[in-house]
Amino acid sequence: QEKWFPMKIYDSSSGTPKPAEYTPLAKAQKPYNICVLFPHMKDSFWVAVAYGVVKQAEASNVNMNLYEAGGYENLPKQLSQFDDCMAAKADAIIVGTISGAGLMKKFEEAKAKGIPVVGVTNPLPPNALPAANYVDFTAMGEVTGEGLLAQSKPDEELNIVTFPGPAGSGWAEAFNEGFKKAVAKNPKAKILGEKFGDSGVAVQLQLIQDALQAYPSMNVIWGSAPTAEAAIGAVAEAGRSDIKVISSYENQAMLDALNRGDILAFATQYPVGEGAIAIDQAVRLIEKKPVTALVQPIAAVIDKTTVPKVQMDLVLAPASWSPVYSVKAK
Amino acid sequence: MNAQASSLTAQPGVTASYGRSLLGRIGFLPALLILVIVGMSAVDPQFYGPINILNILRNAAFLTIIACGQALVIIGGGFDLSVGAVVALASVVTAKTMGVIAASFPGNDALIIAGGLAAGLGSGAAVGLVNGLCVARLKVSGFVVTLGTMSATAGVALMITSGIPVYGMPQSFVRDFGRAQFFGLPTAIYVALIVLLVMVFVQRRTLFGRYVYAIGGNTDAAIVSGVGTRRHLVGTYVLSGVLAALTGILLTAQVGSGQASFGGDRMMLQSIAAAVIGGVSLRGGVGRVEIVAVSALFLTILGNALNLLHIDSRLQPVFLGIIMVVAVALDELGRRRKLRV
Amino acid sequence: MDISARPPQAAAAPPLLELKGISKRFTGVRALDHVDLDVRAGELHVLFGENGAGKSTLINVIAGTFPPDEGSFHFDGEEIRHLSPQRARAIGISPVFQEFSLVPSLTVEENLFLGREVSTGGVLRAGAMRKKARALIDELGFDLDPGRRVDDLSRAHQQMAEIAKALLGKVRLLILDEPTASLTERETGRLFELIAKLKAQGVGLIYVSHRMREIRALADRVTVLRDGRHIRTLDAARVTDGELVELMTGRRIDVLFPTIPHAPTEVAVDVEDLTLADGSVQEVNFYARSGEITGIAGLVGCGKSELVRAIYGLEPIVGGTMRIEGTPYDAPSPRESLTHGVAYFPANRVAEGLALSRPIRENASMTALDLPAFARFGLLRQGAERGLVGRAMERLKLRPPNIERPAGALSGGNRQKVMLGRALTRELKVFLFDEPSVGIDVGAKLEVYEFMKQLVEAGAAVIVVSSELPEVLALSNRLYVMHHGRIATELTGDDKTEQNVLASFFKEHLATEAA
Amino acid sequence: MSDLDLASPAAAAPAERRATLLALAWQAALPIALVVLLLGFAAVDSAVLTPGNLVNIVQQASYLALFAMAQTVVILTRGFDLALGPTVSMVSVGAALAMAAGVAGGQEPGTVLLMGLAAGFALGAACGVFNGVVIAYLGVSPFVATLGSYNIAIGVATTISSGRPVQGVPDLFSWLLYGGSPFGVPAAIVITVIVGIALHLVLTRTVYGRALYIIGTNPRAAAVAGLPVKRLLVATYVLCSSLAALGALMMTARTGSGEPNLGGSLSLQAIAAAVVGGTSLAGGRGGVGTAVVGALFVTILSNGMNLTRIDGYVQMVVLGAIVIAGVVLDRLRLERRG
Numbered sequence A: 001q002e003k004w005f006p007m008k009i010y011d012s013s014s015g016t017p018k019p020a021e022y023t024p025l026a027k028a029q030k031p032y033n034i035c036v037l038f039p040h041m042k043d044s045f046w047v048a049v050a051y052g053v054v055k056q057a058e059a060s061n062v063n064m065n066l067y068e069a070g071g072y073e074n075l076p077k078q079l080s081q082f083d084d085c086m087a088a089k090a091d092a093i094i095v096g097t098i099s100g101a102g103l104m105k106k107f108e109e110a111k112a113k114g115i116p117v118v119g120v121t122n123p124l125p126p127n128a129l130p131a132a133n134y135v136d137f138t139a140m141g142e143v144t145g146e147g148l149l150a151q152s153k154p155d156e157e158l159n160i161v162t163f164p165g166p167a168g169s170g171w172a173e174a175f176n177e178g179f180k181k182a183v184a185k186n187p188k189a190k191i192l193g194e195k196f197g198d199s200g201v202a203v204q205l206q207l208i209q210d211a212l213q214a215y216p217s218m219n220v221i222w223g224s225a226p227t228a229e230a231a232i233g234a235v236a237e238a239g240r241s242d243i244k245v246i247s248s249y250e251n252q253a254m255l256d257a258l259n260r261g262d263i264l265a266f267a268t269q270y271p272v273g274e275g276a277i278a279i280d281q282a283v284r285l286i287e288k289k290p291v292t293a294l295v296q297p298i299a300a301v302i303d304k305t306t307v308p309k310v311q312m313d314l315v316l317a318p319a320s321w322s323p324v325y326s327v328k329a330k
Numbered sequence B: 001m002n003a004q005a006s007s008l009t010a011q012p013g014v015t016a017s018y019g020r021s022l023l024g025r026i027g028f029l030p031a032l033l034i035l036v037i038v039g040m041s042a043v044d045p046q047f048y049g050p051i052n053i054l055n056i057l058r059n060a061a062f063l064t065i066i067a068c069g070q071a072l073v074i075i076g077g078g079f080d081l082s083v084g085a086v087v088a089l090a091s092v093v094t095a096k097t098m099g100v101i102a103a104s105f106p107g108n109d110a111l112i113i114a115g116g117l118a119a120g121l122g123s124g125a126a127v128g129l130v131n132g133l134c135v136a137r138l139k140v141s142g143f144v145v146t147l148g149t150m151s152a153t154a155g156v157a158l159m160i161t162s163g164i165p166v167y168g169m170p171q172s173f174v175r176d177f178g179r180a181q182f183f184g185l186p187t188a189i190y191v192a193l194i195v196l197l198v199m200v201f202v203q204r205r206t207l208f209g210r211y212v213y214a215i216g217g218n219t220d221a222a223i224v225s226g227v228g229t230r231r232h233l234v235g236t237y238v239l240s241g242v243l244a245a246l247t248g249i250l251l252t253a254q255v256g257s258g259q260a261s262f263g264g265d266r267m268m269l270q271s272i273a274a275a276v277i278g279g280v281s282l283r284g285g286v287g288r289v290e291i292v293a294v295s296a297l298f299l300t301i302l303g304n305a306l307n308l309l310h311i312d313s314r315l316q317p318v319f320l321g322i323i324m325v326v327a328v329a330l331d332e333l334g335r336r337r338k339l340r341v
Numbered sequence C: 001m002d003i004s005a006r007p008p009q010a011a012a013a014p015p016l017l018e019l020k021g022i023s024k025r026f027t028g029v030r031a032l033d034h035v036d037l038d039v040r041a042g043e044l045h046v047l048f049g050e051n052g053a054g055k056s057t058l059i060n061v062i063a064g065t066f067p068p069d070e071g072s073f074h075f076d077g078e079e080i081r082h083l084s085p086q087r088a089r090a091i092g093i094s095p096v097f098q099e100f101s102l103v104p105s106l107t108v109e110e111n112l113f114l115g116r117e118v119s120t121g122g123v124l125r126a127g128a129m130r131k132k133a134r135a136l137i138d139e140l141g142f143d144l145d146p147g148r149r150v151d152d153l154s155r156a157h158q159q160m161a162e163i164a165k166a167l168l169g170k171v172r173l174l175i176l177d178e179p180t181a182s183l184t185e186r187e188t189g190r191l192f193e194l195i196a197k198l199k200a201q202g203v204g205l206i207y208v209s210h211r212m213r214e215i216r217a218l219a220d221r222v223t224v225l226r227d228g229r230h231i232r233t234l235d236a237a238r239v240t241d242g243e244l245v246e247l248m249t250g251r252r253i254d255v256l257f258p259t260i261p262h263a264p265t266e267v268a269v270d271v272e273d274l275t276l277a278d279g280s281v282q283e284v285n286f287y288a289r290s291g292e293i294t295g296i297a298g299l300v301g302c303g304k305s306e307l308v309r310a311i312y313g314l315e316p317i318v319g320g321t322m323r324i325e326g327t328p329y330d331a332p333s334p335r336e337s338l339t340h341g342v343a344y345f346p347a348n349r350v351a352e353g354l355a356l357s358r359p360i361r362e363n364a365s366m367t368a369l370d371l372p373a374f375a376r377f378g379l380l381r382q383g384a385e386r387g388l389v390g391r392a393m394e395r396l397k398l399r400p401p402n403i404e405r406p407a408g409a410l411s412g413g414n415r416q417k418v419m420l421g422r423a424l425t426r427e428l429k430v431f432l433f434d435e436p437s438v439g440i441d442v443g444a445k446l447e448v449y450e451f452m453k454q455l456v457e458a459g460a461a462v463i464v465v466s467s468e469l470p471e472v473l474a475l476s477n478r479l480y481v482m483h484h485g486r487i488a489t490e491l492t493g494d495d496k497t498e499q500n501v502l503a504s505f506f507k508e509h510l511a512t513e514a515a
Numbered sequence D: 001m002s003d004l005d006l007a008s009p010a011a012a013a014p015a016e017r018r019a020t021l022l023a024l025a026w027q028a029a030l031p032i033a034l035v036v037l038l039l040g041f042a043a044v045d046s047a048v049l050t051p052g053n054l055v056n057i058v059q060q061a062s063y064l065a066l067f068a069m070a071q072t073v074v075i076l077t078r079g080f081d082l083a084l085g086p087t088v089s090m091v092s093v094g095a096a097l098a099m100a101a102g103v104a105g106g107q108e109p110g111t112v113l114l115m116g117l118a119a120g121f122a123l124g125a126a127c128g129v130f131n132g133v134v135i136a137y138l139g140v141s142p143f144v145a146t147l148g149s150y151n152i153a154i155g156v157a158t159t160i161s162s163g164r165p166v167q168g169v170p171d172l173f174s175w176l177l178y179g180g181s182p183f184g185v186p187a188a189i190v191i192t193v194i195v196g197i198a199l200h201l202v203l204t205r206t207v208y209g210r211a212l213y214i215i216g217t218n219p220r221a222a223a224v225a226g227l228p229v230k231r232l233l234v235a236t237y238v239l240c241s242s243l244a245a246l247g248a249l250m251m252t253a254r255t256g257s258g259e260p261n262l263g264g265s266l267s268l269q270a271i272a273a274a275v276v277g278g279t280s281l282a283g284g285r286g287g288v289g290t291a292v293v294g295a296l297f298v299t300i301l302s303n304g305m306n307l308t309r310i311d312g313y314v315q316m317v318v319l320g321a322i323v324i325a326g327v328v329l330d331r332l333r334l335e336r337r338g
């Protein structure tokens, strides 16, 4: 994965994002044990992060174990897994939090025990950890909003219904807020409704079908990746080819849909890169080397026009890669 | 009496004894359903728009199919918590199998679809068989067995896919089956109607249906009357597994990809709710699938109505919960003509 | 054993059923220990024994429900191994179980055919079954609607359905396990006619009952079981009741009913124009005095149980007034009734009386947990409880006397004693007994009656509801006869005869027919 | 019917002593299985048996044990509480909001703490009253009633929190219910042990506890015997939800924020733990012991699999198989008890 780096990022350690380039260390000094916690591995987004983690762990020659909590409804499980990682005497813990606020106490405990913790992908309260890398979800929502405005004609009426994802998940709310902030800049854009719901395709499909009825004037569907996936079929069936579909994050289905022209755009935060950087940040913390405290990948909207320019192997794991939950150092 | 079935419901202190009047037999549900339909039509003309009706019917169709199997298991005195996970498993197994066959026999759509369907339904039957055998042979309560297989089945589905949707099903499957319409109605509705009719027939006119009632109503009586209880118990779980798998396949065909996120706890709870609200007693031995279908329709319309009424999606569960409890409480109070302690 | 007065053809042929050395062990209990039994075609063979002697177990073995641990089984001269319920029915063994084998949520007709449905390729033939069911019920002369759900039926009608079920199809050996326990005289009469008819057709019968009268009336031979062992098989004509009871219990019991010295004082309970929500009791006027036993008799479904249940607070009342010792008592509830000194002993001890898996101690103290002797500030006084319950059970001669065993491990009679034990745990003035002796053996019955006698002597008001006419007649000082939810007559002194009771059923019956 | 099968032996066999020893071993089947499990994991990875990890296991199990106890009391009456998880979420955000309001209003730390506890327990009790009244007085089955309150509690939790974690949980609260460790024992363990002992005493030594078992074994007999069945049922659902609320407060202290999704899938997990430990869904059998053993079993299994690096999805399959195996074991144990 040499070609991933140097990767263009923002260095937000100081609070204000500064463009920078990230390059990992060549190899860890020792085969450390690194514990990785994910909310789940149920979509290609988290598989992409895992891909970055695994590839970088191999490159850095460290031991890595990945645990997933089975979904965003399992915060207690993630807390237990965090405890288990500490009990197993991991040298460092990388965590994609179910709830950043919810893990604050654990972070304090890890700090007291001297175990470095790196936050990956999901946002955290400011200065919660010695090192983290994630995009601000609100900012990412904003990016998608801006992408929508950029793709629409100046006098076009935009009647939007948002489908952010599960209520109470935190991330769905943050995305939604950013998106609303961005589209508020255009007086022609109206948010007709916000439909929260579980992030499975089946649930989203039902929500969209109902929304097609409840909001006959709707012409933009903005939501999570499963929303967009469900929307494609529902919109085609309703014969509403005028409806634009935008996804707030990336997965394999989004990429395929974009290539087929089924959706307008989707946003990406380069999850593969995030996973890889997280491993390197962890190694640096263990070895007490200088570390960028907050790395923010530069979120981008991918649409038909930008696809060729985007480095796709930082966006998704190769289709042929099947997830690996542990890496043994050589 | 089947210990675990009675456990779940027996309301300490109160046993309703009521005559088998028309109301006693079908309950308040149809009336409530008509009330909601009339009310919604008056409030919002979108409600009776043809597309909305199609959406409602299709979603009710999915729920009906899975609830029919669930109802049968509950009538037999059991409980099937694994249906949600089976929906997911069948979805990914079907999609994966189709992908594999398509790779070796490209273009042979009939073979690909047949193979996929067989594998999907087979996976459902397999889970049902495990459930049934554990319940009937090891005499463990259905609740616990299916709680276990629910976890295991979901695990297997995720292991197969790693959570990534499975593509590669032939377009004809999605186009001519999943999203196709005959006489203006989507396939799923026909499938649900056929399932419902067959199940009504099974319940009323076949030995199997009769025996399921008997086993759920009084297992010991069924045994001493010479009914092979084990076989029929296994049968209910297998049927429930197959119908859940069928739902999974229909969803897969509609969405166009195999997803391990289908089903889940939500669908499982909904299927039981549809059965119970439809008058299936968790004590076993009582219930009719046609009322369960009405109840599935009721629940679907309720969700649709809350959306059409533009109710804040965070508050929707509150309404749903209250309406559900009120509907069942009314039903219960209506039946309780005479109190017996 | 000598045989006489037997139809000659039956005597010559081999027995219909022949069991040798049957043993059956449940976890820790030897329910049957090398039992022999033979039943001939056309004979009625009574199984007689105390509660828990193994009668029902033996019947279950014959019906194929339990496989025996050892022993041989011949039916119609043929050795049978691995008998299943289906096989038993197929060869003509038809059991009527003590615990009903009916499915409450199915109709009578569906129950009749359960396991033997008329079907083609798994599809039921409803018409054919309906026709057969009607024909059978008509032939039996039961007043039973085949389309009704079993849980809507009274216990007596359920018993009829159970009997009809056994008689569907070819019957060669009919087994009746306490069939009359919940039938009243009239249905019992029908059943006896039926039995006579079946005997004439050469059907063999096994009959279990604790009622001496029935045994006398029906039995050709009697096999006595005790503690799972075969004691003796006797010719019914040559044995007295006393001898049978002595064989059964191993001790002498001379009287079946104790003489009770009634000394009525003031009225303890009275109701005026009492009407229940379901109409099972209508405008009933009734009173019971302290110091006497008040009996209530009546046909099936006449509302006699409902009357006492309403007094205790188990049935909703819509009209009338009720008083306890003169003070009005409306809207009764079990808890209130107990604090007023009224206790009810349900007919169905399994369903309404006992928590079977809980210890005897807890079952006996269940009604007294609000008393300071058992609990203070919501905290149980377990030592005191153990002492009080232990003494009560000692007084009632509970066997075995260990009060820490689960109530479910007791035989029928001993379960009844646990219920009675509740009467000794608190101060009570009024005792409502619903079918107090149903299903319990002669020895236990006598102990229950003795207990009632002691209560009356101590000045309590005792009300006995019973379907067994001799019992209410012998026990009560005054007897109410109920019919169709109303009091038909009140009999006292010399008027209190079986003839008068039956006549009042009949008179009322004619009156209602005419109306 | 099943009740009748409980008839147990009268005869004293000669081999009785050996039989009781064997029966005793069967009694302890699950705890023995627990120890075997632990040793098995330790054989794969020695980190499993370190004191640190053992404390870790017990601490994790203490939350689940609390929720399993909550389920146990209602399962004893033949019910269960599907709404337990959402109740936990609702209590978590409710208490956090109350405390945040207290902090914003400039209240004393002690007052803030009390406000949080009061809000949490009030919400929990409200859930319990709702469930209990609907089940006991309206005759709705526990499944439907608690599925109804499941939805309601989810709606309330996400609405009052706007779906975001509620911050501002004061340190005193976190210290009291999580961070503090008298004599080196983490607060969660201390609280659960105290509550467990108290609940055990309530179940075995009070009229209420006695009544609970009788209602669960034969509700009709309980009513005929004059026990106030309906009131006791309401009290039991309130007890269940209050225990859930306590667990929710402890978990809120653990996370340091009110989480609208905290309960997630706890309802079924807690039922599973209770049932694996030997609580019978048929009512009347189980107690604090079964809840604790079940919670320990599930926790050790998942901790052991984490430490021995078993993949997440494989863990789900193993967990499913073990749940079934645990219950089969329990049934065999009961059969042997003859």
Ligand SMILES: Nc1ncnc2c1ncn2[C@@H]1O[C@H](COP(=O)(O)OP(=O)(O)OP(=O)(O)O)[C@@H](O)[C@H]1O
Residues within 6 Å of the ligand: C026, C027, C029, C030, C031, C049, C050, C051, C052, C053, C054, C055, C056, C057, C058, C098, C409, C410, C411, C412, C413, C439, C441, D004, D005, D006, D007, D008
């Ligand atoms: N399923 C069973 N499991 C264990 N023990 C049993 C079972 N059925 C019966 N027993 C025991 O076997 C013995 C014989 O019981 P059985 O029911 O045959 O008595 P019975 O003679 O019919 O008594 P009754 O007159 O009360 O009906 C009793 O001790 C009883 O407790």
Ligand SMILES: Nc1ncnc2c1ncn2[C@@H]1O[C@H](COP(=O)(O)OP(=O)(O)OP(=O)(O)O)[C@@H](O)[C@H]1O
Residues within 6 Å of the ligand: C143, C152, C153, C154, C155, C156, C157, C184, C278, C280, C298, C299, C300, C301, C302, C303, C304, C305, C306, C467
């Ligand atoms: N022919 C019948 N078919 C079905 N149910 C009946 C019939 N006759 C009466 N019943 C019902 O049975 C109920 C009373 O049954 P039950 O036999 O318990 O009465 P009872 O007066 O207590 O008599 P017993 O004490 O002899 O059982 C009444 O509610 C009545 O409606």
Ligand SMILES: [Mg+2]
Residues within 6 Å of the ligand: C055, C056, C057, C098, C177
């Ligand atoms: Mg018997």
Ligand SMILES: [Mg+2]
Residues within 6 Å of the ligand: C304, C305, C306, C347, C434
């Ligand atoms: Mg009666």
